[in-house]
Amino acid sequence: MSQENGRAVTTGPGPGPVCAAAPAPACPGSGPEAGPGAGAGAVRRGRPRSEAADQAIFDAVVGLLESGVPLTDLSIEKIARTAGVGKATIYRRWAGKEELLIELLRSVEPPDPVLPGTSVRDDLVRLLESLRQxxxxxxxxALLHNVFSQMQSYPKLWEAYHHTVIEPRRRMGLDAIRRGMERGELRADLDVELVNDLFVGPLLLRTVIRPGAPLSPDLPEEIVDAVLEGLRPRA
Structure with missing residues (x-):
């Protein structure tokens, strides 16, 4: 285990570094006081979270998945036993295994981008670069490949991930496009959702449908400039 940016990180065999205390927004109802049925207004109280316990829990999940345990068979009891902690230790951190898995995924994925807001082009290039990364x-x-390949058989996790991770990212793109329309950088007569799809679609195609397609560093700029050419306001 090493330290990166103040967080404990596991290195060595496995899916890659897994941060123990990822700066990801918690799902509704999470926190040390959260447990089964805890409300969204739960307040963090009591002792500070132990990074060692966080890491042991994350390592346990990764180990169980690598050993072939399906997501649907992954239980809090099994995770706690493998991590050498009590179930209450897990429930003080996450309301259930879906929230635990989402935080684990977010600790592996790159952080969400901060858009500069200087122009629609700058915002969209930054957003698409985040998608490329x-x-x-x-x-x-291996962890992400394993979990996402099982998402279809675990609708509850996919719904939680979509609500917590994907939807906020999508809203970020929609907001950037609306700002571009308001500033006269984009045609305002088009549907915002359609315009967003035109920008994001090529990268999703190359990461989901054609996972072996090139993801070159200049791809975000190429996509944005090509689409902007057809979306600039008409004289």
Missing amino acids: RGLVKRTS
Whole structure:
């Protein structure tokens, strides 16, 4: 275990570094006081979270998945037993295994981008570069490949991941496009959702449908410039 940016990181065999205390927004109802049925307004109290316990729990999940345990068979009891902690230790951190898995995934994925807000082009290039980086990580992370390949058989986890991770990222792109329309950088007569799909679609195609397609560093700029050419306001 080593230290990176103040977080404990496991190195060695496995899916890659897994941060023990990822700076990811918690799911509703999570926190040390959260447990089964805890409300969204739960307040963090009591002793500070132990990074060693966090790491042991994350390592236990990764180990169980690598040993062939399906996501649907992964239980809090099994995770706690493997990590050498009590179930209450896990429930003080996450309301259930879906929240635990989402935080684990977020600790492996690149962080969400901060858009500069200087122009629609700058915002969209930054956003697409973030998607490109995630695509590269998914190609090299055994953990991400394992979990995402099982998502279809675990609708509850997919729904939680979509609500907690994907939807906020999508709203970020929609907001950037709306700002571009308001500033006159984009045609305002088009559907915002459609415009977002035009920008994001090529990268999703190369990361999901064609996972072996090139993800070159200049791809985000190429996509944004090509789409902007057809979306600039008409004279």
